[in-house]
Amino acid sequence: MILPVANVLTQEEVAVMAGRLEAGRFQPGTATAGWHARLVKDNEQLRADDPAHADLRAQVEAAVCRHPVAAMATRPKRFGPILFSRTTGGGQYGSHVDDALMGGVRTDVSFTLFLSDPDSYEGGELVMETTAGEAGFKLPAGAGLFYPSTTLHRVAPVTAGCRLVAAGWIRSFVRDPGERELLFDLDTARQGIFRRDGKTAEFDLLSKCLSNLVRRWAED
Numbered sequence: 177m178i179l180p181v182a183n184v185l186t187q188e189e190v191a192v193m194a195g196r197l198e199a200g201r202f203q204p205g206t207a208t209a210g211w212h213a214r215l216v217k218d219n220e221q222l223r224a225d226d227p228a229h230a231d232l233r234a235q236v237e238a239a240v241c242r243h244p245v246a247a248m249a250t251r252p253k254r255f256g257p258i259l260f261s262r263t264t265g266g267g268q269y270g271s272h273v274d275d276a277l278m279g280g281v282r283t284d285v286s287f288t289l290f291l292s293d294p295d296s297y298e299g300g301e302l303v304m305e306t307t308a309g310e311a312g313f314k315l316p317a318g319a320g321l322f323y324p325s326t327t328l329h330r331v332a333p334v335t336a337g338c339r340l341v342a343a344g345w346i347r348s349f350v351r352d353p354g355e356r357e358l359l360f361d362l363d364t365a366r367q368g369i370f371r372r373d374g375k376t377a378e379f380d381l382l383s384k385c386l387s388n389l390v391r392r393w394a395e396d
């Protein structure tokens with residue numbers, strides 16, 4: 177499931193983050209890419225030892241966990257690295273797959289939180305390369321794209337302006353993307369039934385199925 181989610185960060189949070197990134201110290205993005213991704217990575221990242229980094233990281237993690245749709249789609253157990261990337265002047269990130277382990281954390285879900293107004297830069301789509309074809313995403317500031325870390329993807333060249341994002345990785349309680357999607361669909365349907373009819377016997381049965389599937393599939 178490749179899932180765009182609106183308003184993971186509030187506009188206020190985006191503005192504060194962008195301000196802190198503007199004052200931050202950046203380094204070439206090649207420092208944090210695996211050996212093959214490094215060949216195609218042309219952007220910059222906030223240095224992990226920048227005073228703002230720990231705070232910004234905590235804010236991103238909290239935002240993903242508190243957002244009902246993002247949390248339901250990803251079921252975070254632990255976060256891997258969170259990178260704050262800046263791409264300008266034709267920079268891009270060519271086709272790659274993310275490392276399976278990052279900072280000792282298995283990567284099940286990759287995500288990008290968009291921090292720049294899409295009208296403020298040209299290009300810079302995050303392109304998913306699937307067997308069904310390609311899909312490019314350039315989401316409003318504050319929105320996130322969540323996708324299985326098993327997916328080939330790239331960032332198109334930024335031909336004008338500046339693209340700021342937070343890119344992160346999640347180890348999920350549910351490793352398999354198909355199982356995560358099934359739980360997401362079931363929970364979405366269950367909540368719809370609750371909103372329409374209240375806590376009916378059907379709602380209780382769907383809740384039982386959901387809980388028991390999580391028990392089957394979750395690694396705690």
Ligand SMILES: O=C(O)CCC(=O)C(=O)O
Nearest residue numbers: 261274288302331341343
């Ligand atoms: O900048 C993005 O949207 C994605 C970055 C990415 O693919 C990565 O850091 O591995």
Ligand SMILES: [Fe+2]
Nearest residue numbers: 272273274329
């Ligand atoms: Fe990536």
